[in-house]
Amino acid sequence: MTEAQPILSISNLQTRFATRYGLVTAVDGVSLDVMPGECVGVVGESGSGKSVTFASVMGLIKPPGWIDGGSIKFEGQELVGMSERSYRSLRGKYIAMTMQDALTALNPALTVGFQIMEVLLAHDSQISGSARNRIRKARARVIEMMMLVRIPSPETRLNDYPHQFSGGMRQRMMIAIALACRPKLLIADEPTTALDVTIQAQVLELITDIRQTLGMSVILITHDLGVVAEYCDRVAVMYAGQVIESGPTKSVIGQPSHPYTQGLLRSIPNLANLDKRIRPIEGQVPELIDLTPGCRFIGRCDVREEACTQRVEMRNIGQGRTVRCIQPKGNVQ
Amino acid sequence: MNFGKLIERLAQLIPVLLGVMVIVFFMMALTPGDPVDIMIGEQPISAEQEANLRHDMGLDLPPVERFIKFLGNAVTGNFGLSFFHRRPVIDVIAERLPATIELSLVSIILAILTSIPLGVLAAVKKNTIFDRVSTVGSLFGVSLPGFWFGILLLMLFAVHLRILPVSGRIGYAYEVDAVTHLLLIDSLIAGRLDTFANALSHLFLPALTLGLPMAAILMRVTRTSMLEVMSQDYIIFAEAKGISRTRILIRHALKNALIPTVTVAALETGSLLGGNMIVETVFGWPGLGRLVVESIFVHNYPLVQAAVLFYAVTYVFLNFFADILYTVLNPRVKL
Numbered sequence: 001m002t003e004a005q006p007i008l009s010i011s012n013l014q015t016r017f018a019t020r021y022g023l024v025t026a027v028d029g030v031s032l033d034v035m036p037g038e039c040v041g042v043v044g045e046s047g048s049g050k051s052v053t054f055a056s057v058m059g060l061i062k063p064p065g066w067i068d069g070g071s072i073k074f075e076g077q078e079l080v081g082m083s084e085r086s087y088r089s090l091r092g093k094y095i096a097m098t099m100q101d102a103l104t105a106l107n108p109a110l111t112v113g114f115q116i117m118e119v120l121l122a123h124d125s126q127i128s129g130s131a132r133n134r135i136r137k138a139r140a141r142v143i144e145m146m147m148l149v150r151i152p153s154p155e156t157r158l159n160d161y162p163h164q165f166s167g168g169m170r171q172r173m174m175i176a177i178a179l180a181c182r183p184k185l186l187i188a189d190e191p192t193t194a195l196d197v198t199i200q201a202q203v204l205e206l207i208t209d210i211r212q213t214l215g216m217s218v219i220l221i222t223h224d225l226g227v228v229a230e231y232c233d234r235v236a237v238m239y240a241g242q243v244i245e246s247g248p249t250k251s252v253i254g255q256p257s258h259p260y261t262q263g264l265l266r267s268i269p270n271l272a273n274l275d276k277r278i279r280p281i282e283g284q285v286p287e288l289i290d291l292t293p294g295c296r297f298i299g300r301c302d303v304r305e306e307a308c309t310q311r312v313e314m315r316n317i318g319q320g321r322t323v324r325c326i327q328p329k330g331n332v333q
Numbered sequence: 334m335n336f337g338k339l340i341e342r343l344a345q346l347i348p349v350l351l352g353v354m355v356i357v358f359f360m361m362a363l364t365p366g367d368p369v370d371i372m373i374g375e376q377p378i379s380a381e382q383e384a385n386l387r388h389d390m391g392l393d394l395p396p397v398e399r400f401i402k403f404l405g406n407a408v409t410g411n412f413g414l415s416f417f418h419r420r421p422v423i424d425v426i427a428e429r430l431p432a433t434i435e436l437s438l439v440s441i442i443l444a445i446l447t448s449i450p451l452g453v454l455a456a457v458k459k460n461t462i463f464d465r466v467s468t469v470g471s472l473f474g475v476s477l478p479g480f481w482f483g484i485l486l487l488m489l490f491a492v493h494l495r496i497l498p499v500s501g502r503i504g505y506a507y508e509v510d511a512v513t514h515l516l517l518i519d520s521l522i523a524g525r526l527d528t529f530a531n532a533l534s535h536l537f538l539p540a541l542t543l544g545l546p547m548a549a550i551l552m553r554v555t556r557t558s559m560l561e562v563m564s565q566d567y568i569i570f571a572e573a574k575g576i577s578r579t580r581i582l583i584r585h586a587l588k589n590a591l592i593p594t595v596t597v598a599a600l601e602t603g604s605l606l607g608g609n610m611i612v613e614t615v616f617g618w619p620g621l622g623r624l625v626v627e628s629i630f631v632h633n634y635p636l637v638q639a640a641v642l643f644y645a646v647t648y649v650f651l652n653f654f655a656d657i658l659y660t661v662l663n664p665r666v667k668l
């Protein structure tokens with residue numbers, strides 16, 4: 001048996017923005033593979049480039065931004081430089097995305113039902129026939145999707161406008177829209193940030209359920225390592241536009257290798273370290289303008305040394321783990 | 334929209350209208366010139382006859398008393414007789430109104446039909462030559478004085494090129510049965526395409542002059558709100574759904590961008606009322622605007638007062654209508 005091919009393969013991606021302050025390198029050499037059916041968590045603090053990385057995957061980077069290099073392959077097909085027309089037939093159908101902020105991502109002037117229906121009408125080849133038939137079939141699917149994300153009485157609520165929905169319901173509607181065409185890959189950008197803890201769990205369970213029934217891959221962007229620990233097979237930690245550590249969730253969380261990941265884990269209160277004082281990482285994320293070639297974390301790192309001012313490459317440290325540090329700690333055997 | 338709010342809005346009308354009436358009445362009373370003198374002109378007339386005439390016209394009373402009497406009558410819908418026509422003011426106004434309505438409607442439709450597509454295009458082609466040219470164009474549109482632009486058009490199309498008539502509403506040879514009193518519609522009802530074409534040729538230049546500032550403003554508003562809307566998250570999300578660009582523009586963006594545009598259009602219709610007076614005078618258009626201007630010159634108090642009251646009510650209702658439209662278009666707002 002040959003080894004399974006990744007459904008999404010990002011390698012050495014560079015995404016830049018021209019701003020009035022200078023050139024911002026929001027994504028700098030990111031590489032990441034996602035296997036079919038797998039759930040990959042992407043963590044990192046605000047501004048680390050999570051959203052921009054996956055906006056690049058969706059082909060949604062617009063001037064003043066551009067993809068400056070690297071490759072993004074979806075099922076072996078190169079996406080960088082692909083025509084808008086081909087991209088459009090991919091988006092929403094094979095790769096779907098939910099946006100970070102559900103409150104602003106739904107169109108306030110259109111009913112929620114319409115907003116699911118149009119994605120079905122745009123992509124679903126089973127919805128065919130006369131205009132009337134298509135609408136009827138699509139409507140049935142809309143109701144089915146709304147039921148799937150547990151919106152009560154979908155038959156009437158599909159005529160509601162987004163403002164008539166609660167935050168959690170809007171989040172679930174956005175997931176329903178993303179899942180309407182049964183995509184192979186779902187990119188969920190902070191699907192739970194705005195939600196309270198119980199609804200947060202509901203939404204994540206829902207995504208997991210659907211992932212298992214549809215067999216799709218999920219990229220879960222979050223800054224909550226607890227969420228990653230619970231729902232993701234693998235995790236990639238981003239810092240200042242780079243992936244600085246990645247690997248199987250258990251292994252990375254159990255034995256973090258990069259000083260930044262270690263700091264992140266220390267800063268989370270959990271059962272294991274309740275007695276220890278929570279220690280936030282000192283210092284600030286560097287500006288993404290005029291970056292020096294050395295390690296991005298150097299200003300905040302306790303164990304830095306001279307060599308850290310040189311370019312630090314991603315290194316393989318076994319067990320499917322990679323790390324961008326010259327002296328990774330944590331004994332990975 | 335609940336009933337209490339509606340009553341409240343209507344009640345707000347009263348002080349506004351009262352204020353308008355006070356201003357108009359006393360401005361007219363303070364302008365030099367005497368309507369009785371103007372009416373008499375050069376005719377030989379005795380002092381007694383003149384006093385009778387003055388009494389008939391209600392001008393022998395002091396201004397404050399006249400004003401109170403006028404208000405009392407106005408409440409019952411009686412605006413008195415027009416000084417010169419010797420007919421009820423209401424009748425004279427009603428006779429002139431259709432011409433003004435026709436001109437205004439055509440101007441508004443023309444303005445909306447051109448400005449919205451142009452505004453969308455300017456937003457889509459932001460910072461291109463098209464956008465720049467249309468920006469300069471709309472600046473001209475807003476700032477050109479109507480009388481000047483109107484005369485310019487007249488000189489070009491009516492005097493030099495001789496392809497459009499100089500003034501009036503319809504040629505003498507054309508006549509149709511009045512059904513709606515709007516010539517374009519009446520001529521179509523009568524199946525008279527020649528009359529329709531003639532009416533249209535008379536309408537074109539005044540409608541262009543009247544509609545230009547409105548078109549310019551609406552285009553700017555459309556452009557600005559389109560740009561604002563196009564940068565919203567829901568547009569990016571629509572793109573992430575793989576919806577075609579045209580659909581996104583029309584279904585997702587325009588629907589939101591039109592909310593301010595339509596509201597401004599309703600408000601601008603109010604300013605159009607003022608523009609009517611100038612444009613109708615320049616183009617000899619037999620409408621209410623020209624009637625008011627003429628009446629001001631001859632101190633025809635009852636007519637001016639009634640017409641201004643009519644303008645004020647229309648203006649206030651247009652504002653009111655703009656508010657309602659805003660709520661209807663915007664599902665987030667409940668009135």
Ligand SMILES: Nc1ncnc2c1ncn2[C@@H]1O[C@H](COP(=O)(O)OP(=O)(O)OP(=O)(O)O)[C@@H](O)[C@H]1O
Pocket residue numbers: 017018019024026044045046047048049050051052053065100223288
């Ligand atoms: N349109 C843009 N123009 C200029 N800079 C941008 C633009 N979009 C993003 N950036 C920059 O890219 C960097 C990464 O932003 P990104 O939104 O990917 O962060 P993130 O990791 O998703 O953060 P958060 O957790 O807050 O969502 C930020 O520093 C931001 O300033």
Ligand code: SF4
Pocket residue numbers: 258259260295296297298301302303304305308312324325326327
């Ligand atoms: S490369 Fe050097 S500075 Fe960077 S994290 Fe590793 S030890 Fe610290």
Ligand SMILES: [Mg+2]
Pocket residue numbers: 050051052100189
């Ligand atoms: Mg983000």
